[in-house]
Amino acid sequence: GAGVSQSPSNKVTEKGKDVELRCDPISGHTALYWYRQSLGQGLEFLIYFQGNSAPDKSGLPSDRFSAERTGGSVSTLTIQRTQQEDSAVYLCASSLMGAGANQPQHFGDGTRLSIL
């Protein structure tokens, strides 16, 4: 497909387990973003990858959260030692990169993470 693809669409795991969430951005998009959306809430920025620059990790809520982007394309968000408050929908978005230009972010449908 031509859109942002996220997997799995749903993930249920026990408290304390580690989880990995995957994002395949739109081909050619060099910027990639992760957001967290708690039930009925807005989008909380987590991390931002732009080209080959060091990622902006300023939104990660704790050191249990990490993300990487391999080959400038696929990204994985990892949550270690999951807690119940980590339950949320994790959304990935991608965009073209261009300072001063209006480059809209295109979102995937998210991974709904439930921590038991």
Added chain:
Amino acid sequence: QQQVKQSPQSLIVQKGGISIINCAYENTAFDYFPWYQQFPGKGPALLIAIRPDVSEKKEGRFTISFNKSAKQFSLHIMDSQPGDSATYFCAARNAGNMLTFGGGTRLMVKP
């Protein structure tokens, strides 16, 4: 600190009516203001966007009004339809294409 405040949290409108959602921002460095529409189980989708050098932008039934001096902008949905029932998010962009989102408005259009 929430930099983009959105209201109302929920809105019920009759079919054919006008839906109005308001946002206010604090950071004058924001340079692009998109609105996103989100249906249940789906990711947000870009609906319409405006730059601060424009006071109004219209696309079909959707209009953004922008007041730079007041640091406020709003989305108007004319002739609202049941299919417009969704959650709407305003956002503001700073340098580097970073978006700050409002808290969202859940719109229900009654037939």
